Amino acid sequence: MSRIKSKSLLPDFKLSPTVDQVGIEERTARFQTRSIKSETKVVGLKKVLNMIDLTTLEGKDTPGKVKQMCYKAQHLHDSMPDLPTTAAVCVYPSMVSLAKAELIGSGVKVASVSTAFPSGQAPMEVKISDTKFAVDQGADEIDMVISRGRFHAGDYNFVFDEIAAIKEACGRARLKVILETGELGTLDKVRRASDIAMYAGADFIKTSTGKIAVAATMPVTLVMLEAIKDYYYKTGIMIGMKPAGGISKAKLALHYLVMVRETLGDAWLTNEWFRFGASSLANDVLMQLVKQETGNYQSADYFSID
Amino acid sequence: MAKTVTKKNVKVLENGNGVAKTNRLSVLKTYKIYIGGKFPRTESGRYYELKDSSGNLLANMCLSSRKDYRNAVVAARGAFGPWADRAAFNRGQILYRIGEMLEGRRAQFVDELMQVGSSKLSAEQEVDLSVDRLIYYAGWCDKYTQIFSSVNPVASAHFNFSVPEPTGVVAAIASESTGVLGLVSVIAPVIAGGNSIIALASETKALCAVSFAEVINSSDVPGGVVNIITGKEDELYKHMSTHMDVNSFIYAGSNAEHFKTIQVNAADTVKRVLDYSKVEWTSEKGQSPYYISDHQETKTTWHPIENIGGSSSKY
Incomplete structure (x- = not known):
């Protein structure tokens, strides 16, 4: 709450702007008609790689799997020189210390999910200690989930206070707030949840956990980007955006970049303000990059398993 | 251009099916390619003309890229x-x-x-x-x-x-x-x-x-x-x-x-x-x-077996 100095700046979230769904869908369809080729494509694809939060969030995660992923984050495809690293790796709190140790000196950040991810159905104390544990283990970023049940029940104050409390528990770690838009139902609610999250102290807003069928879509992301824009005009504070889940093709990722560029501008086109939460996107981008270099279409057989 | 194409295709219809020419507009088939269980047009938007033996236009075929x-x-x-x-x-x-x-x-x-x-x-x-x-x-x-x-x-x-x-x-x-x-x-x-x-x-x-x-x-x-x-x-x-x-x-x-x-x-x-x-x-x-x-590729499996009886049988 420290970010918003005056209480009078806090809006009534019931009055969050409504969204023109048809307009949003038409606008996102336009982004997908952009053709990005040759050198521009290469620059764009390398940017995409550098914006990826390489993610593994499975019950079956082992230390070996996390180690392997951390190695991949730093060595995306060694036979190709001049490739960036990914922005971060995203793991469960129990894997944070291991990931941190693996990534020393690489510049790759460690993001940890918390607050009883993915459901968020746990008491406040548990969520706070979950978060503090991850931060103590060395997490640079915390990905929390909002209480969707409370949100649907109209208990916006609860959702707001919860985010503010977790933000406090984060200390210096940046906070990403997962709205789980697939469970929110309408774009109006996505907009409202975005507003709540930003005013409560989120550094990033993120679409999805990746654990339910409907994950990031372009319309939902555009609504969130518009919310970020309005918040920026009002307060002068930049908020980051992270679509997660369902973005596995290089072409789609480029279309997202176009959308960010045309909604928020160049300032957001760095991994400080925009991320992709993805596990299989990196390989598709790499295949496209190698194709640009060699001229031959690539096979997944020649890339590391992720 | 389109007009002549239509004319020629009506003619083909006569030849092919032996149907007498009527005033009805013929419904011409669009020949498309087959990818992933769907019939898209070529993404290149290019076509080539397929002709019969006497040089009449039969169809515009997709020139796939x-x-x-x-x-x-x-x-x-x-x-x-x-x-x-x-x-x-x-x-x-x-x-x-x-x-x-x-x-x-x-x-x-x-x-x-x-x-x-x-x-x-x-x-x-x-x-x-x-x-x-x-x-x-x-x-x-x-x-x-x-x-x-x-x-x-x-x-x-x-x-x-x-x-x-x-x-x-x-x-x-x-x-x-x-x-x-x-x-x-x-x-x-x-x-x-x-x-x-x-x-x-x-x-x-x-x-x-x-x-x-x-x-x-x-x-x-x-x-x-x-x-x-x-x-x-x-x-x-x-x-x-x-x-x-x-x-x-x-x-x-x-x-x-x-x-x-x-x-x-x-x-x-x-x-x-x-x-x-x-x-x-x-x-x-x-x-x-x-x-x-x-x-086909040949996969060979070496499956260890226990020779319990000491008999000479391999399996």
Whole structure:
């Protein structure tokens, strides 16, 4: 709450702007008609790689799997020189210390999910200690989930206070707030949840956990980007955006970049303000990059398993 | 331009179906390509004119680009796993179904072959033979594994056996001289063996190829197992052979230079390249289980066995 100095700046979230769904869908369809080729494509694809939060969030995660992923984050495809690293790796709190140790000196950040991810159905104390544990283990970023049940029940104050409390528990770690838009139902609610999250102290807003069928879509992301824009005009504070889940093709990722560029501008086109939460996107981008270099279409057989 | 096209097509309708000219506007078919169980137009937006033997325009065929081919490979790769996992018997049922569907459309295929220059007799023979060939390979689906498998004698305490497994995604440049038989003879053994395929149809006889895609599409063949594109061999053979996600290559064309380049390109990813350019598809030699085994890889298993009784039996 420290970010918003005056209480009078806090809006009534019931009055969050409504969204023109048809307009949003038409606008996102336009982004997908952009053709990005040759050198521009290469620059764009390398940017995409550098914006990826390489993610593994499975019950079956082992230390070996996390180690392997951390190695991949730093060595995306060694036979190709001049490739960036990914922005971060995203793991469960129990894997944070291991990931941190693996990534020393690489510049790759460690993001940890918390607050009883993915459901968020746990008491406040548990969520706070979950978060503090991850931060103590060395997490640079915390990905929390909002209480969707409370949100649907109209208990916006609860959702707001919860985010503010977790933000406090984060200390210096940046906070990403997962709205789980697939469970929110309408774009109006996505907009409202975005507003709540930003005013409560989120550094990033993120679409999805990746654990339910409907994950990031372009319309939902555009609504969130518009919310970020309005918040920026009002307060002068930049908020980051992270679509997660369902973005596995290089072409789609480029279309997202176009959308960010045309909604928020160049300032957001760095991994400080925009991320992709993805596990299989990196390989598709790499295949496209190698194709640009060699001229031959690539096979997944020649890339590391992720 | 459009006007003359319409005129010529009305004329074709008269010739082909023997229908007297009426005032009714003819409904002309749009010949599209077949990728992933759908009929898209070529993404390139390019077309070539397909003409009959006397130079009349029959149709505007898609002049497929390397991007179309690439999309087809993606579809074929996705379809390969589930298709290979189907029970062999079920694959046989589906191939038989293709044969049934083709039989039901016999008249259309005969007509289309005659439009691109076949005599009535040879057109009928070609369609009949194509149906028979599908039935032939339908029968082989659950039998070739037994024929090409072996139990191997080894000196250690192992049960050692070899079985054929489908190689993956197969690309094919079909024979230029036949409209449907050349295509069927290449596709049937490949999919009977559990592979998926992308076939470039005969450039000058492509009418039947697109109609055959419709037959495939109504025969319970999962989308992506068979993909058929039309266009020019000249433009595509290099891209087809350099694509790294293709495991095997069939060349049934007639250009020796092309074949050489294909072999060189294929070596980069150790694709096997099969030369079917000399095969006479109408003859007895046009069908054999060896066309199935051409696209199989042999997996050998060493299974440790305990020699409890100390008897001399190996197993």
